[in-house]
Amino acid sequence: MDANQGGPPDDCDQVVVIDDENIKHIREPSKIQENGIRGLPQRVLLNKVVEELILLGTSACPVAATTYLVFSKSIISMLFLSHIGKSELAGVVLAIGFANVSCVSIMKGLCLGMDPICFQAYGAKRFAVLSQTYLRTLFLLLFISIPIAFLWLNIEPVLHTLGQDPSITKVAATYLVFSLPELPAQAHLLPLRSFLRAQGLNSPTTIVATFATILHLLINYFLVSYLKLGIMGIALASTSFTYNMNLGLVLYVYMSNVAIKPSITKTNIASILKGWGPLLSLAIPSVCSVCLEWWLYEIILFLSGYFENPQSCVAATGIIMQLAGIVYVLPCSLSLSISQRVGHELGGGQPAHAQRAAAIGLTIASIYGLMIFGLYFSLRNVLGLLYTNETEILIMLSSALPVMGLAEVGNALQTAACGVLTGSARPKVGVKINIAAFYLIGLPMSIMLAFKFKVGYLGLWVGMFASQTACALLMVYTLIKTDWMDQAKRAEELTMTVNKDDSESIELVP
Helix, strand or coil: CCCCCCHHHHHCCCCCCCHHHHHHCCCCCHHHHCCCCCCHHHCCCCHHHHHHHHHHHHHHHHHHHHHHHHHHHHHHHHHCCCCCCCHHHHHHHHHHHHHHHHHHHHHHHCCCCCCHHHHHHHHHCHHHHHHHHHHHHHHHHHHHHHHHHHHCCCHHHHHHHHHCHHHHHHHHHHHHHHHHCCHHHHHHHHHHHHHHHHHHCHHHHHHHHHHHHHHHHHHHHHHHHHHCCCCHHHHHHHHHHHHHHHHHHHHHHHHCCCCCCCCCCCHHHHCCCCHHHHHHHHHHHHHHHHHHHHHHHHHHHHCCCCCCCCCHHHHHHHHHHHHHHHHHHHHHHHHHHHHHHHHHHHCCCCCHHHHHHHHHHHHHHHHHHHHHHCCCCCCCCHHHHHCCCCCHHHHHEEEECCCCCCCHHHHHHHHHHHHHHHCCCCCHHHHHHHHHHHHHHHHHHHHHHHCCCCCCCHHHHHHHHHHHHHHHHHHHHHHHHHCHHHHHHHHHHHHHHCCCCHHHHHHCCC
8 A cells, every 4th residue: 555645635626725814824823732743742642643653654664675675686786796706896896885975875865855845746736846846856867977977987097096906996997887877777767766755656666676676686697697797797787677677667657547647748848947946955955965974984984994903993894884774774764754744744734744744753763763772782792793703893893883773773863854854845954964963073073082082993983873863963953943834834835936937936945
């Protein structure tokens, strides 16, 4: 069952317009006190909580399943890659890491800019806005893929400048060159998934990802094991996975009776070429927010190489990042579900419902974070054995995992809070908080503790705990101070003015 119940009530058969009279009515103090997060509801009916849990779960579970399936693509590739050679393995790992930093994080961040517009437009039943925003995002990502392709074609001198081994660099360059056809496929897949998610259609993506993963296993076998194409085969198989995802979702959209079908006409093209202000004013801070957090982990990995035992420290950090990536899938999926619910309700003129969705989502995230902390703490001497038998690495992991578990409490909470900010079209707030928490508090603390005060390897993760905790507290404080009635008005203004001139519409996003 798809979570497409998050919009306005079923009896709404026309566009929802929040006029001045309605805004004046919903801003009554009694409404805020009874239904808002500000002070938390004095009494929330159990059936409303259960209903919200079902809505969040039916949205988040398919997203999480899809994420794990997409993640399995890399696992399958690594299984085939491990039989080729050590330098090939190192080169492809380097190439994938570079691709994540230079492409995936940027495209995903830019694509997040369409989410609040689409969620709110769907809640307000302005389906033309939803379609136009999807097409604008597609064109934006296709444009961004051009400089990314140029960078990948010239990757060898870049990696040489960074001091990488020439043999590994050559493998990485080969992999990226044969991955170039995947760029336009990614540029289309990311906004298409967001376009369907805005409509509450998450299950089709999971089904398509399941078949694409099965095909990915067979294609890898054919290209790598049968045709002996090596690195080229790995890259082409990865590219085919993305194209198969695109093909499956496009077929679903145009064969479905419930999905909105975007069309490109002369009228559409004319409207798409203008009114870019809202999308860009949301996409730019969104990509900054994604990259700031993503790059922080890469910096921690880089700093791990400065200790006296760099190989063990880097290996331990790599294991922790693998574990963090696995446990992050659920908070990330919950965040997308929360942003969908908040956007739908604000767009539908239901700020009290948006508040309730935010409050329940944050509660779920907090409980999940505490569970992960308990898991890390109780299994701190065991988890490392899944990856290595090296005593030195296991000792580092046993001391760092409890601290990282505490960091995951803050990480889960701030990820959910970030979903609320996305759903209410406030990514700039998230950017400011990320800069303050990660780069003014966390990173300096990691460096000072690890190197100046000689705490050592553990000091890096104490700084990470400080950054995640500060980020969570700042975001929760921001949500407590949120005027939800004002957010409902902003949602109405945003979806109404998307097609106006940039000079008029760009001011709608703080």
